[in-house]
Amino acid sequence: MDLVYFLKVLYRKKWVIVALSLLAVITTFLLLLNNKSQFSSTAQYSTGFTSERVKLADGTSTLDLYTIDLKFDNVIETIKSPEVLSHISYSLLIHDLASPSLSYKKLSEKERKKSVLKEINIDTVKNILSQKLALNELLRPGVKKEEHVLEYLKLYGYDYTSMLENLLVNRVARTDYLDISFSSRNPNLSAFVVNSIGVEFLNYYKGLSQRRTDENALNIKDLLRNQQNKVDSLGQLMLGEKISQGTIDPLSRTTSAMETVTELESRLADEKGKYNEHFNRHQYLNTKLTSLQGTLGNGGGNNNTVTLINKRNDLVEQLNRKGGSDAELEKQISDLRLEINSKTSGGGNKVKIKEAIDELTTQVNEENALINASKSTIKEYETSIARYMGMTNRNPGSEIKIKVIQTQLDMENKQLSNLKEISNQIAGLAKDDPTSNFIQTRIGQAAIEPNSKRTLLKMALSGFSILFLSSVFFLFLEIFDSSVKTPGIFNKLTKLKIATIINKVNLNRKNAATIIQDEGTGRKFIRENIFKNNIRKLRFELLNSGNKVFLFTSAQNGTGKSTIIEALATSLTHSNKKVLIMDMNFSNNSLTRFFETNVYIQDVMPQVGQQLNFEENELAGKTPYANMYIIGCVERNTTPFEMFNSHQLNAFISQIKDKYDFILLEGASLNNYADSKELALSVDAVFTVFSADNAVTQIDKISNQFIAELKGKHYGVILNKVLTENINL
Numbered sequence: 001m002d003l004v005y006f007l008k009v010l011y012r013k014k015w016v017i018v019a020l021s022l023l024a025v026i027t028t029f030l031l032l033l034n035n036k037s038q039f040s041s042t043a044q045y046s047t048g049f050t051s052e053r054v055k056l057a058d059g060t061s062t063l064d065l066y067t068i069d070l071k072f073d074n075v076i077e078t079i080k081s082p083e084v085l086s087h088i089s090y091s092l093l094i095h096d097l098a099s100p101s102l103s104y105k106k107l108s109e110k111e112r113k114k115s116v117l118k119e120i121n122i123d124t125v126k127n128i129l130s131q132k133l134a135l136n137e138l139l140r141p142g143v144k145k146e147e148h149v150l151e152y153l154k155l156y157g158y159d160y161t162s163m164l165e166n167l168l169v170n171r172v173a174r175t176d177y178l179d180i181s182f183s184s185r186n187p188n189l190s191a192f193v194v195n196s197i198g199v200e201f202l203n204y205y206k207g208l209s210q211r212r213t214d215e216n217a218l219n220i221k222d223l224l225r226n227q228q229n230k231v232d233s234l235g236q237l238m239l240g241e242k243i244s245q246g247t248i249d250p251l252s253r254t255t256s257a258m259e260t261v262t263e264l265e266s267r268l269a270d271e272k273g274k275y276n277e278h279f280n281r282h283q284y285l286n287t288k289l290t291s292l293q294g295t296l297g298n299g300g301g302n303n304n305t306v307t308l309i310n311k312r313n314d315l316v317e318q319l320n321r322k323g324g325s326d327a328e329l330e331k332q333i334s335d336l337r338l339e340i341n342s343k344t345s346g347g348g349n350k351v352k353i354k355e356a357i358d359e360l361t362t363q364v365n366e367e368n369a370l371i372n373a374s375k376s377t378i379k380e381y382e383t384s385i386a387r388y389m390g391m392t393n394r395n396p397g398s399e400i401k402i403k404v405i406q407t408q409l410d411m412e413n414k415q416l417s418n419l420k421e422i423s424n425q426i427a428g429l430a431k432d433d434p435t436s437n438f439i440q441t442r443i444g445q446a447a448i449e450p451n452s453k454r455t456l457l458k459m460a461l462s463g464f465s466i467l468f469l470s471s472v473f474f475l476f477l478e479i480f481d482s483s484v485k486t487p488g489i490f491n492k493l494t495k496l497k498i499a500t501i502i503n504k505v506n507l508n509r510k511n512a513a514t515i516i517q518d519e520g521t522g523r524k525f526i527r528e529n530i531f532k533n534n535i536r537k538l539r540f541e542l543l544n545s546g547n548k549v550f551l552f553t554s555a556q557n558g559t560g561k562s563t564i565i566e567a568l569a570t571s572l573t574h575s576n577k578k579v580l581i582m583d584m585n586f587s588n589n590s591l592t593r594f595f596e597t598n599v600y601i602q603d604v605m606p607q608v609g610q611q612l613n614f615e616e617n618e619l620a621g622k623t624p625y626a627n628m629y630i631i632g633c634v635e636r637n638t639t640p641f642e643m644f645n646s647h648q649l650n651a652f653i654s655q656i657k658d659k660y661d662f663i664l665l666e667g668a669s670l671n672n673y674a675d676s677k678e679l680a681l682s683v684d685a686v687f688t689v690f691s692a693d694n695a696v697t698q699i700d701k702i703s704n705q706f707i708a709e710l711k712g713k714h715y716g717v718i719l720n721k722v723l724t725e726n727i728n729l
Helices: 002-012 014-034 065-079 082-098 122-135 144-156 160-166 187-245 250-296 300-321 327-344 351-389 399-431 455-480 487-494 512-517 523-543 561-573 590-595 601-607 646-657 675-682 698-709
Strands: 039-046 053-055 061-063 167-171 177-184 439-442 498-503 549-554 579-583 628-631 662-666 685-691 714-722
Touching: 002 014, 002 455, 014 455, 039 187, 065 167, 065 177, 065 187, 082 122, 082 144, 082 160, 082 187, 122 144, 160 167, 160 177, 177 187, 187 250, 187 351, 187 399, 250 351, 300 327, 300 351, 487 498, 487 698, 487 714, 498 523, 512 523, 512 561, 523 561, 549 561, 549 675, 561 579, 561 590, 561 628, 561 662, 561 714, 579 590, 590 628, 601 646, 646 662, 646 675
Parallel strands: 498 714, 549 662, 549 685, 579 628, 579 662, 685 714
Antiparallel strands: 039 177, 039 439, 053 061, 167 177
16 A cells, blocks of 8 residues: 555656656756767776786685785776876976967867966976976975966866866776776877876886885895894804803813814805905996996986985994994984985986986995995904914803803894895885886777767666656655655554545635535536535534534644534535534634634623523524524633533533534644543534644644543544545555
């Protein structure tokens, strides 16, 4: 039943839904008609991510799908980043300003009148953009000139937001390929963007990865050097302790001396091998550096960087000689490192050669430092050997001291091993370029024909979308509408007997009595005729009840009690019944006002017990309708039992009962007043009027409980204002 109700709701709103859908279709058509054609180009890259495999515990290898998806997401977000797209935007604007005849974007007459074209000249714009490209920087909104340049970009449609709206970057499903598409009004512009954006992405991604790796490598090398110095220092301390202890037995002393000399000579030979290795690598790197500097041409800036690096290395050597703990030297080294980074982070046309020169310079200086360190170590070994050979017998020292030194040396060696492992990992990352396998497998071509507007498809989708959304909207209105609406819903909520159902009619042009009297035919009078027949059903209930005095009350205000009494009284007069209407609703005397009577219950009640002719003494007011009379009331904040007791009311009703066939009383709402509860004691039967426009509230349930306690006296609920379409639901 609920489904049928919802379908009927949609059926009632069919013309509104259809009108909205047609409006959406027409609007879509007009928008597409005025929309200029777009041209798309697509470039494709092979990433190489799917060729990377991981080994499992059983020795087999497989793809790490999660890592692959993560890499694709990182690459896509990097391509869409302002750092990459802004480089394309700056290049496009420089191209259009430098070559107006070949520009991708032609300004309209309206756009040429923009104030930004007068606030900054073209040469300044080109210089600012060229500088930003050279330094790998973005325009800053807080700087006035750069804000004008940003306005220039917006005017040409090259700003970051506009570029991002027309850019589409996605992975080709379940493959190793990445598609980059761009749409614009100029086919050559679209082709330029998709072919340039890949190069800009590779440059930015490589630079970003290299900067991170280099910084980590420098930090770990410093830690590794300091840790090596600690280990060497403890080794020297251990060797010196062994030498200083000696032994009492000459043979033991000689044996110990020879073992020590053998150990020293072995270390000396290893250190000389390291020296030769560093010396040869130093010469090789110097030769390569000289070659690259010759290729670059101008090496003044690089020489300055080399000087700073040499100075830093000298300070590192001083720090090492002092045991690795000197706050002043460490601060100077840190400042030099920042200065070196700032001088080596700039861009330019020869940025790759400069980066290679900087890297070689760093390696040359490191090898030079290692050569100096090896020289110093060799000299110390030679001095120690000479000292030991000339030593005489001394008293043995404490073995405990040697064990303490050995324990500390083992701990430092373990830490040194961990740092070497981390250093090897960083070195591996530096060699493992994440973009090394990126290959452009398809070049973006300028489109010959514009993109299809898909007018019919978009019109159909817009119409269907509005059809669906409007239907859902009206259904939601019904779902969240807590009013009763249908007899079935009312019965579920209250479990009360329904005496009759009164459909909703328009009472703006006709009152209820007029509707009952008129004899309209045709579709125009369908609702009025249904209303009339429903009142007739209620009339039949009264005629066959055997009772005369009926109270019409309600739980809430505004349910239509007066309308029903007016219509029912008129219908009863058509059956030649004499009807008296008593307006006992002291809070809202609508019946009194409607019939404009001047006979009030407050005036009539004191005459109870007197043998009077009601008509002759005007104790009941006349109405425009034959056999229908009314006793009105004056609106007051009082109840019937406060004006007269129950005996007076019973006596009054008994006295007039024989004068009329039916007496219809209207009482105030049960939720707000006690009037109807008092009147219910003096009548034969009670009808409760409930409006289908209202919801069943908690206080209604209390009133319904009182109605249920009336048992046989309660003749049922008159469900009023039900839509004609919902009567049978």
